[in-house]
Amino acid sequence: MLKTYFSYFLFLIFFTISCKNKKQFEAVKLSNKETLGRYLFFENKLSINNTKSCASCHSVDFAFTDGYRTSVTSLGENVLHNAPSLINAIYLKKYDWANPNATSFETQIKRPLYGNHPIELGLDKHINELQEVFKKDSLYAVLFKNAFPDSSKLFTSTQIEIAISAYEKTLISQSSSFDKGELTTAAYNGLKLFTSNRLKCVSCHPPPYFTLATLTENMDSIYANIGLYNVDNKNEYPAIDNGIYSITRQEKDNGKFKIPSLRNVMLTAPYMHDGSIATIDEVIDMYARGGRNVDYGNYKGDGNLNKNKNKLIAGFGLSAKEKQDLIAFLTSLTDSSIFYKQSFKNPFKKN
DSSP, X not given: OOOTTOOHXXXXXHHHHHHHTGGGXXXXXXXXXXXXXXXHHTOGGGSTTSOOOHHHHSBGGGTSBOSSSSOBOTTSOBOSSOOOOOTTGGGOSOOSSSOTTOOSHHHHTHHHHHOBTTBSSOGGGSHHHHHHHHHTOHHHHHHHHHHOTTOSSOSOHHHHHHHHHHHHTTOXXXXXXXXXXXXXXXXXXXXXXXXXXXXXXXXXXXXXXXXXXXXXXXXXXXXXXXXXXXXXXXXXXXXXXXXXHHHHOOGGGTTBEEOOXXXXXXXXXXXXXXXXXXXXXXXHHHXXXXXXXXXXXXXXXXXXXXXXXXXXXOOOOOOHHHHHHHHXXXXXXXXXXXXXXXXXXXXXXXX
């Protein structure tokens, strides 16, 4: 993990590089596979009852999240986790909140397409019917042929996976006020707090993508227990959702979830893997306390006392003005250009 005394000077180097290399993140014309993927990403026909698409849980209006605590499937059930943003996700080493085996878009996409607990889109349940629909659709006939010109068979589930993954890789954006070097005085003060040894935010959220999940393959750096829960003060998260422990079965991993990016964080509420914190103010308060105290319900317990909690989550003091400055900095990571990029928009709607 990055050293907790990650210096402000080094942070500014990252900042300068980020600004100078801004052009590499500008939108480019989509390839044939990416174009097909864009249509499929917004296509409700992928779901078993024609009610949901990938974009239902990853809407540009919420920086490719959906604004719910946990997303709702095509059959009306809630999935386990809060929908993460897809912006700049191409740079991640791990793609899932709690499954370290999801190391690419191509592996991650299989869960929403084919998962059964719960069924999200249920593509495998009606792929034959969907293929017949696509064969009769003049638009998709052209799109698939252009995307896979050498394939003897079109409209396959594998081609759907490849195309959507190709499109998701184009969701790159780095044109925030931070990237442009246009920080207000409050945001600049917040930047200093963010990089300070007192708060240590930058230790887990380093630039340019503000998550360690883009910088390392080390699971102990990508996933962290932040003291969100401590059920019955037994150093455990809720059994229904206890992080990568469900995969590794190592007690030290109980409560470890992927460290998300803070880019566009002001657009992606509610927060945490389960959407259980509603506002950015509450998020900061939890970290300032050194963990959340759940004082009612089935998950009662003081997260500050969770022995599996990351040692960096030690709490800190923060004045009201400092808190607002920190929020101003986090706001500077908002990239409003995502709302205007043509390739980010639903191709079925007239803009």
